[in-house]
Amino acid sequence: MDTQLKDLDDTTLVAAVGRSDERALQELYDRHAPAVYGLARRVLVDADRAEEVVQEVFLRLWNEPEKFDPARGKLRSFLNRQAHSRAVERVRSEEARRRREERHDRENVGPSYDVEIEAWQLIRSELVKEALDELSEAERQAISLAYFGGHTYREVAVMLDLPEGTIKSRIRLGLNKLADKLEATGLGARQ
């Protein structure tokens, strides 16, 4: 009868989770955990910590299924946002700890550009690549450091030694360019 669960859409399954249906949660886990885990690994790298994020995300879905509003978008996006937010919390708390520990040695607390260098290398979709090509290198860098590096725009500004306003603008402008391009190609528009 599990084939029946597989036939149900995400919204119906979340409603079943609201009725404490564990098998509905497991079906949602089977569908979405690989994406949630992939994103958590992308930000955190470490497998154990990424799994902690996955666990938190699905536990929260179990405890607060009403937080998912189907009118606001797909469940995958909702879960990814939660995963990213939790991954970033970990990055930031670790950075804060490291800064405290290394306060006496500020010069060595330079930014890591690994994230920025690695970003976008995995993209296979030509449409997404073309959309990213619309961005200037500076916009790509700001978005990548903020999202995949888990930094606030203020931190990115410090890392790049640029005014905060410049980074804010680059991020917003870059994201709008992505949206324009992807919508023009038929992707990106809601529903």
Add this chain to the structure above:
Amino acid sequence: MTDGDDLQQIGNDADDLDGLLGAYVLDALDDDERRRVEEYLAHSPAARAEVDRLTDSFDLVVAEDAPEMTPRAELWDRIAVSLPPRTDRLPQNPERAEPAEPVETPQGTDTTEVADAGGDELGTRRAARARRTTSTTTRIIVSIAAAVIVVLVGLTVVRQSTTRTSSLAAQIQRDADAAANAPGSKTFTLTGESDASVKVVVDASGRGFVSPDGLPALDEGSTYQLWSVDNGTPVSLGILGSDPGLTVVATGPDLSSMAITAEPAGGSPAPTSSIVVSGTLT
């Protein structure tokens, strides 16, 4: 400060907050700024629309640049054993509240609201959880849940799904309305000796929308349960609660007859009471 100054200040704030929308989409704000942006979004449809649009397109990029990876197989087991027992949770409907003590349920049928009875492995895990010592935190949660139940009963603000999952309930209502008018849907009308009349609309994908009308509320220790009775052997299609509202269950597309019985809370692997209502395809 004059009114004009106030308006200008509000305009400046909005400009500042608009400037943060991109960083908000990327989770790149500090906590204070994020709160300000979220307050702003609640009142600015244009800003909300921009955030939704940027989020949708950036999701596509994320999906590409953070490809899916399979977590270790044991992760689900870790999650499953960490789930609070269902008795810790706020009920959708006060009448569906169950006793605060963990309840051993028969053969894993307590979560059969979507699928039918079964799942021995889950039953075992759930029983293991139920045997765990109740922690202080759990007791506090149960106390809070009990308090909420009392308040809800007091206010008689009772309608299934509207307490915990109002937006989902709205979505299910829309789906139910759509199913009722869809060409491939089938309708069952279940009746019995009472005035109750339960309509079940099964759409082409096999989702069944159960609209109970006139089923009397049961006591807290009981639940209505829906069965298919096609082949002589009743198969559970889901538990409906003690005072059910609109509920969606997975029925499969090929049923021809259904029945509802009253069962102990958590449901039964097979009916233990006489049929309350039953019916066939109409």
